[in-house]
Amino acid sequence: MDAMSPEARSRLMAQVRSRDTAPELRVRRLAHSLGLRFRLHDRTLPGRPDLVLRRHRAVIFVHGCFWHRHKCSRATTPKSNPPYWTTKFAGNVQRDRRNAAALRRLGWRVLTVWECQTESEEKLRSRLTRFFGLPA
Ligand SMILES: [Zn+2]
Secondary structure (H helix, E strand, C coil), X not given: CCCCCHHHHHHHHHHHCCCCCHHHHHHHHHHXXXXXXXXXXXXXXXXXXXXXXXXXXXXXXXXXXXXXXXXXXXXXXXXXXXXXXXXHHHHHHHHHHHHHXXXXXXXXXXXXXXXHHHCCHHHHHHHHHHHHCCCC
């Protein structure tokens, strides 16, 4: 059942995508424990990255698999109103790509961590240590 108007859904989505999600908190906590220091949601940068590590000239995006269309089983498509979702998802993916490209042009390294990749702390840790060249 889908009784929600596009406007209502859009508002809901804005909430869903808001800051301080559980995956984001997991990344922040681990990054901090590795000695990485960062600012959150820097509005002056394209896409307002979730973590900004100026010392490393790097940013981290923590993306929800559903909204940002990770190629994993969580990126399902709701059955109601397929054109709406197709357009919506395509817009999200395009925006992500544009933002990452803009950041790279400005000299930033970009790490995208997917929600499903935050569940194993071990894997997440090795991802971060490799990306930032930290001792394992
Ligand atoms: Zn995923």
